[in-house]
Amino acid sequence: MSNPNQTTVSASASPVTSISIHDRFRASKDASNLRHPKVLHPLENEGLRLLILENISLDAVATFRAQGWHVDHYAKAMSEDELVDKIGTYHAIGIRSKTKITQRVLNAAAKLLVIGCFCIGTNQVDLKAAALTGIPVFNSPFSNSRSVAELVMSELVVLSRQLFERSFELRTGLWNKQSKGCWEIRGKTLGIIGYGHIGAQLSVLAESFGLRVLFYDVVNIMPLGTARQVETLDKLLSESDFVTLHVPELEDTINMISTEQFAAMKKGSYLINNARGRVVDIPALIVALQSKHLAGAAIDVFPAEPGANGAPFDDALNPWASVLRALPNVVLTPHIGGSTEEAQTMIGQEVAQALSRYLDYGSTIGAVNFPEVDLRAITAEQTGNIRVCHVHKNQPGVLKLVNEALSPYNVEKQYSDSKGEIAYLLADIADVGARDLPGLKDRISSTDANIITRLLA
Numbered sequence: 001m002s003n004p005n006q007t008t009v010s011a012s013a014s015p016v017t018s019i020s021i022h023d024r025f026r027a028s029k030d031a032s033n034l035r036h037p038k039v040l041h042p043l044e045n046e047g048l049r050l051l052i053l054e055n056i057s058l059d060a061v062a063t064f065r066a067q068g069w070h071v072d073h074y075a076k077a078m079s080e081d082e083l084v085d086k087i088g089t090y091h092a093i094g095i096r097s098k099t100k101i102t103q104r105v106l107n108a109a110a111k112l113l114v115i116g117c118f119c120i121g122t123n124q125v126d127l128k129a130a131a132l133t134g135i136p137v138f139n140s141p142f143s144n145s146r147s148v149a150e151l152v153m154s155e156l157v158v159l160s161r162q163l164f165e166r167s168f169e170l171r172t173g174l175w176n177k178q179s180k181g182c183w184e185i186r187g188k189t190l191g192i193i194g195y196g197h198i199g200a201q202l203s204v205l206a207e208s209f210g211l212r213v214l215f216y217d218v219v220n221i222m223p224l225g226t227a228r229q230v231e232t233l234d235k236l237l238s239e240s241d242f243v244t245l246h247v248p249e250l251e252d253t254i255n256m257i258s259t260e261q262f263a264a265m266k267k268g269s270y271l272i273n274n275a276r277g278r279v280v281d282i283p284a285l286i287v288a289l290q291s292k293h294l295a296g297a298a299i300d301v302f303p304a305e306p307g308a309n310g311a312p313f314d315d316a317l318n319p320w321a322s323v324l325r326a327l328p329n330v331v332l333t334p335h336i337g338g339s340t341e342e343a344q345t346m347i348g349q350e351v352a353q354a355l356s357r358y359l360d361y362g363s364t365i366g367a368v369n370f371p372e373v374d375l376r377a378i379t380a381e382q383t384g385n386i387r388v389c390h391v392h393k394n395q396p397g398v399l400k401l402v403n404e405a406l407s408p409y410n411v412e413k414q415y416s417d418s419k420g421e422i423a424y425l426l427a428d429i430a431d432v433g434a435r436d437l438p439g440l441k442d443r444i445s446s447t448d449a450n451i452i453t454r455l456l457a
């Protein structure tokens with residue numbers, strides 16, 4: 001699971017919050033006080049087509065279909081070649097952690113407007129290339145954090161009681177009752193690397209179980225309960241009985257736990273990884289387990305993972321797979337950290353809403369690779385108003401040209417922001433006749449800074 005600290009949404013900084021919390025609640029008591037928003041739709045994408053992969057919740061599919069959009073829904077991930085072949089006719093794609101959206105896929109995605117990662121991590125998408133193509137990427141920064149935290153709690157007990165060994169032996173007919181090397185988790189130290197939504201949630205659960213909690217993070221974070229932030233990774237490693245990772249996959253985190261870090265861990269300690277496969281150097285983990293320096297490990301994520309159920313987890317996929325599979329007290333699971341009914345339902349709703357808000361209203365609030373821009377709704381009475389959504393290169397002079405194109409109309413409201421090389425402008429303009437629309441769009445999109453221009457009405 002990625003560290004959601006990387007993708008926090010500064011809702012309070014958004015220009016949407018024009019109604020105070022008092023007014024919202026006051027208005028909700030008397031429905032007649034509320035000004036109903038006009039329902040917007042993309043003007044040119046009446047036949048929006050969505051490609052939904054990796055068994056994403058049917059709730060999400062229902063949300064899209066309820067808008068009249070065409071949805072193709074598949075249980076498995078797609079390879080790069082398959083995507084290159086298929087993606088050209090779709091306006092949106094929904095994926096989880098397996099499908100890779102590379103520059104090559106983006107080059108083939110002639111109509112693509114938006115990408116939804118129905119999970120926390122977004123490392124499977126070339127975020128920069130997507131932004132430069134004018135495509136915002138949305139994820140679900142915390143909806144599966146409880147599921148992951150609960151899985152870690154179970155892994156602590158499973159490892160410290162050698163539960164899988166005993167269960168496996170009994171399933172093969174062998175009675176092997178023993179207490180040697182089996183421990184309570186009460187009073188032990190849990191070291192959490194990455195104190196985002198998952199790490200923090202886990203911290204609270206672990207303390208209620210009687211564990212002492214340390215955490216290491218690259219930013220200073222207020223500890224929950226009596227947890228304590230430590231200054232260095234080494235300190236965390238040398239003091240913890242269990243080390244658990246909750247960081248995103250970034251250049252800086254790849255192989256962050258390798259030979260040196262295993263040596264720094266206490267003899268007899270355990271490693272748990274439900275984050276990303278490449279964060280742990282697995283050949284080095286195998287050495288640490290074989291030498292009995294570590295007493296066990298629980299691994300849910302791998303550098304290479306099969307794209308569909310039923311596919312083998314073998315040496316052709318990861319060269320050390322058979323060695324790892326044969327080690328005692330190693331719990332291997334098929335990337336199920338966020339795989340609960342609750343998490344998948346919440347993620348489905350959250351990301352489906354974000355995609356719909358972008359396609360219908362142009363809102364990029366919550367996008368991980370894009371400036372976050374939104375506007376207060378056009379009201380139902382403002383029938384002649386339309387919304388201009390203009391993604392463009394972040395260079396001088398663009399707004400002048402766009403505002404010249406808008407100058408025959410009254411601009412009711414406008415907001416623009418930039419992130420790196422791209423900028424995004426939303427403008428609501430009044431009394432635009434249907435016959436003006438093609439010309440207006442041509443004028444706005446004719447600058448050499450234009451990336452994508454859409455009109456919503």
Ligand SMILES: O=C(O)C(=O)COP(=O)(O)O
Nearest residue numbers: 001096097119120121338
């Ligand atoms: O949320 C994440 O980042 C996860 O790793 C879960 O991935 P999944 O949706 O199970 O492919």
